Amino acid sequence: MRARDLCQALDLPILPKNTEGIRSKLKRLVSRGILTEAEPGPFTRPGA
DSSP states (O other): OOHHHHHHHTTOOOOHHHHHHHHHHHHHHHHTTSSBOSSSSOOBOTTO
């Protein structure tokens, strides 16, 4: 899922401040091993 898609799922306005905030949180989850990012943009659960 991309940061923009997650903003839509959470009913947040599609604004740069929201998408960048979500992207930052997703990157933090990647660094903790909770999510993976095979290529820039899409985030997935490991093994999914």
